[in-house]
Amino acid sequence: MSPFVTFLMFLVVSLLIGVSCGDRSLGRRTNVANRSDNNTCNNIYTKINTLEKDLSNLETKLRKRTKLLQQVLRSVLEMDSNLEMSETNLASKRNAIGFTVKLPTTTFNSRTSILQGGKILYNGGNAYNGTVFTCPSPGLYLFHVSVVTKTRYGGIWIYKNTQQLTLACAGHGDPQYNGASVSAAVWLDVGDQIYLRPNNLPMVIDHNSVFTGVKVN
Structure with missing residues (x-):
C-alpha cells in the first residue's frame, strides 16, 4: 500500500471519528438543554398550580365571608323591621280610642240634663270632653255604664245623638243604694256623639258610678 493511500485512509478514519464525537457531544448538549427546559417548565407549572390553589382557597373564603355578611345583614334588617313594627304598634296602642270616667256624686233634676263626668x-284619642264623646273615626264602638243610685226607679240612658240606646235601671232603690249596668255596641260615623241622661227625677248618683267607651273595630 502506497504512503498516499495510507494517508487517505487515515484521514477518512479521523473524519469519521470526529463526526461521531461531534454528534455525541451535540447530543449531550441537546439533552442537557432539554432537561433544563423541562425543569423550567415544570417549575412554572408547579407555581401556576400553587397559585391556582391559593386563588381557589381565597375564593372559597370570600364566598363564606360574603354569605356570613349577608346573613348578618338580613338579621339586622329583620331587627330593624321588627323595631319599626313595635314602634308602630306602640304608637297605635297609645292612640287607641276610648275612655273611662267616674261619675261624681250629684243630683240631677232634669231629664234633658247631660250627665257630666268627674x-x-x-x-x-281625647275624644271625650268630660261630658260628651264625639266620634273621631268611623267604626264599631262599645259603651258601658255602671250606676249606683238610691233614686226610686233610677237609671241612666245611653244616647247616640238624639236617639236612646240602652237603659241601666236600678229599680226600687229607695232608701238604699242599688246598682245597675248596661252596654251598647253601636256603629259610629265621624261627628256622632254619645252621652248619658237620667231616667227618673230627681236622680241621685253615687261617685262609684262609671261610664266607659272604646273603639272595637
Whole structure:
C-alpha cells in the first residue's frame, strides 16, 4: 500500500471519528438543554398550580365571608323591621280610642240634663270632653255604664245623638243604694256623639258610678 493511500485512509478514519464525537457531544448538549427546559417548565407549572390553589382557597373564603355578611345583614334588617313594627304598634296602642270616667256624686233634676263626668281615668284619642264623646273615626264602638243610685226607679240612658240606646235601671232603690249596668255596641260615623241622661227625677248618683267607651273595630 502506497504512503498516499495510507494517508487517505487515515484521514477518512479521523473524519469519521470526529463526526461521531461531534454528534455525541451535540447530543449531550441537546439533552442537557432539554432537561433544563423541562425543569423550567415544570417549575412554572408547579407555581401556576400553587397559585391556582391559593386563588381557589381565597375564593372559597370570600364566598363564606360574603354569605356570613349577608346573613348578618338580613338579621339586622329583620331587627330593624321588627323595631319599626313595635314602634308602630306602640304608637297605635297609645292612640287607641276610648275612655273611662267616674261619675261624681250629684243630683240631677232634669231629664234633658247631660250627665257630666268627674275624674277621667283614661281618654285615648281625647275624644271625650268630660261630658260628651264625639266620634273621631268611623267604626264599631262599645259603651258601658255602671250606676249606683238610691233614686226610686233610677237609671241612666245611653244616647247616640238624639236617639236612646240602652237603659241601666236600678229599680226600687229607695232608701238604699242599688246598682245597675248596661252596654251598647253601636256603629259610629265621624261627628256622632254619645252621652248619658237620667231616667227618673230627681236622680241621685253615687261617685262609684262609671261610664266607659272604646273603639272595637
